[in-house]
Amino acid sequence: MKYFEQAKEIWTKYFPKNGQTDIVEGELIRAIDKLRWEAQSNGNWDERFEMLASYILEI
Template identity: 90%
Template sequence: MKYFEQAKEIWTKYVPKNGQSDIVEGELIRAIEKLRWEAQSNGNGNWDEGFEMLASYILEILNDNDVFKLDTLSEIQSDVNTLLTSEYEPYLEDDLYDRLADRVIEWHFAKKGPIKRTINQNLYR
């Protein structure tokens, strides 16, 4: 992971012990780590709409052609698609999760964040 220290700082500052972050970058890092934990520690045994919402949120935010070039956007889309289609075969390697976390930090730098967000009342994960 290229931006481990920056991701750790966002986690520490903006991800609450319980519930969603009210900062976009915090929620993105939280979503990635929730998806990683569910796959690696639980084999996606609790996979449901909540996890799909987390993966979709990552794509919604990072699919930003003002920040990323076409090849990077394709990689982001492919990585998120891998997560969205991994209910029965969880993606267990760190590379995909680390790559997405690096993209969050690059997005954060480009947007000169942190960026505030509204909590999604329909998300319970």
């Protein structure tokens, strides 16, 4: 993946073990990763994922 190493570095540097990040970019990466995981692995798309997609569009 082209940006995997960059995302991994941001994830390691800015994400706390629990709770939200202190930066918008961190929460954006978290939202994108949740959507990616859901699309690739689970397939139980519901209103929570609609909210994540809306969040990404608002930023």
